[in-house]
Each structure stands twice: as C-alpha cells, then as structure tokens.
Amino acid sequence: MPRAAAARSVAGMSTIWAAGDYHRFATTLVWHFGPELVEACSIAPGQRVLDVAAGTGNVALRAAEAGAIVTATDITPEQLSTGRREAEARGLEIDWIEADAQDLPFDDGAFDVVTSAAGAIFAPDHEAVARELTRVTRPGGTIGMTNFTPEGLASDFFGVFAPYAPPGPSPLDWGSEPRVRALLGDAHVELRRRDYVERVPGGPQGFVDFYRETFGPAAALFATIDAPQELERDFLAFAERANEGPPGGDAELRFEYLLVTARLPN
Ligand SMILES: C[S@@+](CC[C@H](N)C(=O)[O-])C[C@H]1O[C@@H](n2cnc3c(N)ncnc32)[C@H](O)[C@@H]1O
Numbered sequence: 607m608p609r610a611a612a613a614r615s616v617a618g619m620s621t622i623w624a625a626g627d628y629h630r631f632a633t634t635l636v637w638h639f640g641p642e643l644v645e646a647c648s649i650a651p652g653q654r655v656l657d658v659a660a661g662t663g664n665v666a667l668r669a670a671e672a673g674a675i676v677t678a679t680d681i682t683p684e685q686l687s688t689g690r691r692e693a694e695a696r697g698l699e700i701d702w703i704e705a706d707a708q709d710l711p712f713d714d715g716a717f718d719v720v721t722s723a724a725g726a727i728f729a730p731d732h733e734a735v736a737r738e739l740t741r742v743t744r745p746g747g748t749i750g751m752t753n754f755t756p757e758g759l760a761s762d763f764f765g766v767f768a769p770y771a772p773p774g775p776s777p778l779d780w781g782s783e784p785r786v787r788a789l790l791g792d793a794h795v796e797l798r799r800r801d802y803v804e805r806v807p808g809g810p811q812g813f814v815d816f817y818r819e820t821f822g823p824a825a826a827l828f829a830t831i832d833a834p835q836e837l838e839r840d841f842l843a844f845a846e847r848a849n850e851g852p853p854g855g856d857a858e859l860r861f862e863y864l865l866v867t868a869r870l871p872n
Pocket residue numbers: 616619620623632636639658659660661662663664665679680681682685705706707708722723724725726728729730
C-alpha cells in the first residue's frame with residue numbers, strides 16, 4: 607500500500623497516534639480541555655456520557671469524577687490502556703472501547719452528552735463524524751467539542767508538518783464557525799473563542815524536543831521521513847516566531863480554539 611494511503615487508514619492513524627508518549631503530552635499541555643468540557647456541557651451525576659477520540663481520558667476521567675456513566679472511545683489501543691490504568695488509580699469506572707469516530711458502535715440516542723476534546727477533528731471524513739456524534743446523542747442532548755481555529759496558531763503549526771505528510775482534510779475546518787454550524791446541522795450551536803498557552807521549559811528548542819518525544823504525529827513523522835533535520839529546522843523556526851516567552855525562559859505558545867456546545871432539538 608502506498609505510504610499516503612497507509613497513513614490515512616484507521617490502522618495507519620492509530621499507529622501514528624501511538625508513537626511518542628501521548629499521556630505525558632496531554633497532561634502537560636492540554637489537560638484543561640477535560641474540565642472545560644465537563645463544565646460547558648453541564649455534565650452531572652447519572653448522565654450517560656460518551657467521550658470520542660478520548661485519548662487517555664482527558665474528558666472521560668473528569669466526567670466520571672463528576673458522577674456520570676462514562677464510555678471512552680479511541681482508535682489507539684495504547685491510549686485506551688493508559689486511560690484504563692489512570693481510571694483504576696483514581697477509583698473510577700469507565701468503559702474503554704476501541705472505535706472510529708466515523709463509525710461509532712452505539713445505538714441512536716444512546717448518550718445524554720457526547721464530547722470530543724481536540725480529537726474527532728482528526729478523523730478525515732468530517733461529515734461522517736458529525737453524523738455519528740449527532741446520531742448517538744439523544745434528542746435534546748448535548749455535543750461538546752474543543753476545536754483549534756484556522757485563524758489561530760494551529761494553522762501555522764499544521765503548516766510546518768504539511769509538506770512532509772500525506773495530504774488530507776484539515777482538522778481546522780472544525781474550528782471554522784460557519785463550517786462547524788453546517789456540520790452540526792439543526793442543533794442549537796454555541797461557539798466561544800478561547801485561547802491557552804503551551805508552556806515548555808527550554809525555550810523554542812525545548813518545545814520542539816517535547817513535541818518530538820511525546821506527540822504521536824510529530825514523533826512518527828520525525829522517525830519515518832528521509833530528512834528529519836529539515837523538519838527540525840522548520841519546526842524550530844515556527845517555535846521561535848510563535849514564542850511569547852521571555853528570552854532564555856520557557857517557551858510560551860498561544861493556541862486558539864472554539865469551545866463548541868450544540869444542543870440537539872427534542
Ligand atoms: C490530540 S488527541 C486528543 C485526545 C483527547 N481527547 C485529549 O483531549 O487529550 C487526538 C486523539 O484522536 C484519536 N483519533 C484520531 N483519529 C481518530 C478516529 N478516526 N476515531 C477515533 N479517534 C481518533 C487519536 O488516537 C488521539 O488519541
């Protein structure tokens with residue numbers, strides 16, 4: 607199979623996301639998405655919650671802590687195993703199921719709340735994801751997502767990797783206001799534009815090294831391309847121009863995202 611096709615298949619994507627150390631990445635840089643979605647979706651005890659592309663349980667763990675009955679899905683078994691261990695350590699019960707966001711193995715209307723923190727945006731068929739999120743949410747239920755915006759720094763970030771990776775649909779489409787409204791159809795959609803700072807010791811070089819060690823798509827790309835030194839140069843140039851941190855201090859890069867809550871009609 608050509609490399610592009612392999613990387614775009616669910617199995618290929620899972621291998622990519624298994625590289626690095628996603629739990630270290632998530633707990634260091636994006637662990638705030640979980641509590642934000644629990645609050646934005648008003649997740650309460652007894653509610654049936656599905657976290658899609660859950661990774662190691664950023665939202666799922668927090669929803670279970672809030673008393674919800676939680677199912678976490680992802681295509682990457684390594685993330686699910688880490689999440690399962692994390693839940694056990696916290697004394698939480700969560701169902702961890704390997705599943706593709708484009709084809710969820712659940713009945714129509716099975717959940718009160720369906721969430722995805724910077725997760726389902728990475729599945730290539732955006733319409734299929736939207737259809738599935740909407741299908742498994744009950745009438746009157748809520749979908750909550752955090753989606754990087756095309757106007758924010760994520761656009762420059764993904765632009766660094768684009769020349770080295772197979773082409774595909776942009777995850778940033780989910781951060782476009784008209785596009786996300788169109789994808790979620792007749793739901794009542796609320797959009798809040800927010801930002802957060804990714805802070806990594808060691809300045810821009812520390813930022814590049816941290817991503818290379820922990821973030822699956824970056825780790826996998828560095829390990830497989832012919833000219834990793836060129837990617838390193840481009841990534842470092844990005845980190846230097848985006849860095850808002852003090853000279854000689856931590857790297858501080860500010861990313862923008864849409865906090866999406868969509869209430870389905872009854
Ligand atoms: C940036 S991580 C986000 C994980 C988690 N939601 C969080 O906030 O830490 C993206 C996740 O999406 C998963 N993923 C990618 N494509 C997927 C798909 N088609 N279906 C389900 N999960 C997918 C990856 O395995 C990875 O765990």
